[in-house]
Amino acid sequence: MATVINLDTSRRTKTKALDSLVALVDEDLKAVNRTIIDRMHSPVTLIPQLAGHIVNAGGKRLRPVLTLAAAHLCGYQGERHIKLSTCVEFIHTATLLHDDVVDESALRRGQSSANSIWGNQSSVLVGDFLFSRAFELMVEDGSLKVLQILSRASSVIAEGEVHQLLTTNDTETSEAQYLEVIQSKTAELFAAAARIGAVVADRPDVEEEALRVYGLNLGIAFQLIDDVLDYSAREHELGKTIGDDFREGKITLPVILAFRRGSDEERAFWNRTLQNLEQTDDDLGQAIDLMKKHGSVADTISRADHYGDVARDALGIFPESEIKTALLDIIDFCIDRAH
Amino acid sequence: MATVINLDTSRRTKTKALDSLVALVDEDLKAVNRTIIDRMHSPVTLIPQLAGHIVNAGGKRLRPVLTLAAAHLCGYQGERHIKLSTCVEFIHTATLLHDDVVDESALRRGQSSANSIWGNQSSVLVGDFLFSRAFELMVEDGSLKVLQILSRASSVIAEGEVHQLLTTNDTETSEAQYLEVIQSKTAELFAAAARIGAVVADRPDVEEEALRVYGLNLGIAFQLIDDVLDYSAREHELGKTIGDDFREGKITLPVILAFRRGSDEERAFWNRTLQNLEQTDDDLGQAIDLMKKHGSVADTISRADHYGDVARDALGIFPESEIKTALLDIIDFCIDRAH
Numbered sequence: 001m002a003t004v005i006n007l008d009t010s011r012r013t014k015t016k017a018l019d020s021l022v023a024l025v026d027e028d029l030k031a032v033n034r035t036i037i038d039r040m041h042s043p044v045t046l047i048p049q050l051a052g053h054i055v056n057a058g059g060k061r062l063r064p065v066l067t068l069a070a071a072h073l074c075g076y077q078g079e080r081h082i083k084l085s086t087c088v089e090f091i092h093t094a095t096l097l098h099d100d101v102v103d104e105s106a107l108r109r110g111q112s113s114a115n116s117i118w119g120n121q122s123s124v125l126v127g128d129f130l131f132s133r134a135f136e137l138m139v140e141d142g143s144l145k146v147l148q149i150l151s152r153a154s155s156v157i158a159e160g161e162v163h164q165l166l167t168t169n170d171t172e173t174s175e176a177q178y179l180e181v182i183q184s185k186t187a188e189l190f191a192a193a194a195r196i197g198a199v200v201a202d203r204p205d206v207e208e209e210a211l212r213v214y215g216l217n218l219g220i221a222f223q224l225i226d227d228v229l230d231y232s233a234r235e236h237e238l239g240k241t242i243g244d245d246f247r248e249g250k251i252t253l254p255v256i257l258a259f260r261r262g263s264d265e266e267r268a269f270w271n272r273t274l275q276n277l278e279q280t281d282d283d284l285g286q287a288i289d290l291m292k293k294h295g296s297v298a299d300t301i302s303r304a305d306h307y308g309d310v311a312r313d314a315l316g317i318f319p320e321s322e323i324k325t326a327l328l329d330i331i332d333f334c335i336d337r338a339h
Numbered sequence: 340m341a342t343v344i345n346l347d348t349s350r351r352t353k354t355k356a357l358d359s360l361v362a363l364v365d366e367d368l369k370a371v372n373r374t375i376i377d378r379m380h381s382p383v384t385l386i387p388q389l390a391g392h393i394v395n396a397g398g399k400r401l402r403p404v405l406t407l408a409a410a411h412l413c414g415y416q417g418e419r420h421i422k423l424s425t426c427v428e429f430i431h432t433a434t435l436l437h438d439d440v441v442d443e444s445a446l447r448r449g450q451s452s453a454n455s456i457w458g459n460q461s462s463v464l465v466g467d468f469l470f471s472r473a474f475e476l477m478v479e480d481g482s483l484k485v486l487q488i489l490s491r492a493s494s495v496i497a498e499g500e501v502h503q504l505l506t507t508n509d510t511e512t513s514e515a516q517y518l519e520v521i522q523s524k525t526a527e528l529f530a531a532a533a534r535i536g537a538v539v540a541d542r543p544d545v546e547e548e549a550l551r552v553y554g555l556n557l558g559i560a561f562q563l564i565d566d567v568l569d570y571s572a573r574e575h576e577l578g579k580t581i582g583d584d585f586r587e588g589k590i591t592l593p594v595i596l597a598f599r600r601g602s603d604e605e606r607a608f609w610n611r612t613l614q615n616l617e618q619t620d621d622d623l624g625q626a627i628d629l630m631k632k633h634g635s636v637a638d639t640i641s642r643a644d645h646y647g648d649v650a651r652d653a654l655g656i657f658p659e660s661e662i663k664t665a666l667l668d669i670i671d672f673c674i675d676r677a678h
Contacts, residue, residue: 042498043498044501044502044505046505047498047501095467098464098467101460101463102460102463120440120441120459121440121441121504122501122504124437124441124463125441125500125504126497128434128470128493128497129498129501131467131470131493132490132494132496132497133494135474135486135490136491136494138490139483139486139487139490142483144481144483147474147478147486148475148478151471151474151478152475154467154474155471155472157471158464158465158467158468159382159383161464161467162381162385162386162461162465162468163383165385165461165464166383166385
């Protein structure tokens, strides 16, 4: 069982971690933002309009920041990481646009989602555009290795999304299957984003692998906490619609643990609400109560801690530096969101 | 005005043109089909299921055949064209999957469309997978030039699709705007597919450009005829649902010509049916009558003839050969579908 409370104090001091990491790559991130605006341009004006809506919707730019920070960690001095960070953000944005269509979400980061404003059709097609544009940027960069990493990541993400669709409403989904899904749909891009930092700096395989493992485990922890937040976030603070996953019947770890630890009667509740999607207004509250009863939210955070630890150790081979400290603090930042 | 009838007899003899072109690249096409099956594999079994549905749905494989035939025309002896043809077909299939979601089509080539069987969500995500997989295949091939051509084509296709969405229901769309749309959404991939044949064979720029121009103009002619067929095809023969474009309010050239040539009263009809989508059962019949009255179907075919002529002349620099003859006959095949 997780002992969340006694970690709390040390963590609270690190919730500004993203700000301090962003401050370290501030100039680069501004260049990335300029490149984003420049490269999502199209004579078909709906494209920059719609893409701009989601790109500017207060996203954390966590993935491109990972590429920038990893490049700095590896002592990279050039400019390639700017364009490649933009690729990473475009791939991420494209998947968000398609996700919102698939999930029929009305909100994204507390604002109206693009599909609810411009319709599903535009979101599908502008997603395709951003995805294609990401590959154009990579081709301009000219590294087949980067292309290999990001085209593979894109396939794996799509595979993970389809896999997730298949586990939706299936209360018998195992923890292992769930982990496969979040590793593919979320962590793979974190891994690629961090790894590219070492690739542009032309660092040895061992550093490339360290950054990949860091990104992968950070991404898993990030998604675990994201799934916790769907049952505990304060909407106005985090811009998330609470209970979205519940209403859609998404099977995430807090559900899996409560289901596996529950009585037959409780499983009947989960089957009715998530498998059959027969829900009343009180059901979300009851779901949260069952999770509390079985400690399934706290233990999901505990699982996230485990992946956070792996991510932390992965960076062990790098000498101490301000940027390394900031990358380590990001792990806590990702997990602290749940507190 | 088009004088369709007196061209008819000579053309009828060429309707087997696709068969004879396919016969010339038969071994290669079999290898492409094997590669398609091999590379759409995924442990997430819905992916090969859904992708297989559309890949096996009786498509003509026109685009990958163009790559194969262009490579032969350029005297290419290697194997790279197999994988790159597969890329072209994957990109095409991905756009079909997304198109059917955007159009809410129930039929594709006379069979149930993937989205009507597995839902829009799966179609969006499997499309993303095929698209990513196409880029993985290109990266394996390792040519940055091919990557540049196909990533550019993909962006342009997506741009064209968004542009088409914006002209939907807009009866004031001009012929030039319509041409921009079909050039982007359809002809660009034909152009890239043909051009790649010269690229793998490492032929001079002038041949690469000739094949690009051939593909581009063939693609425009192909789409013009496709748009004609929506008002004239026999459903059971061509596997097309007649009147789809009309019901969706798509503004294609037969409509544009009838609208521009029509009376105020007729324009009111087009505005009611296509702009406001207020349609009765008799309206499709009336639309076809108005097109006949103004010769707008015949003249759309005449426009297609023009682009066919440009495509034909583009191949002029290549010496006579069986494969060149077959590539020229394909132009007539694409246009003859309307007769």
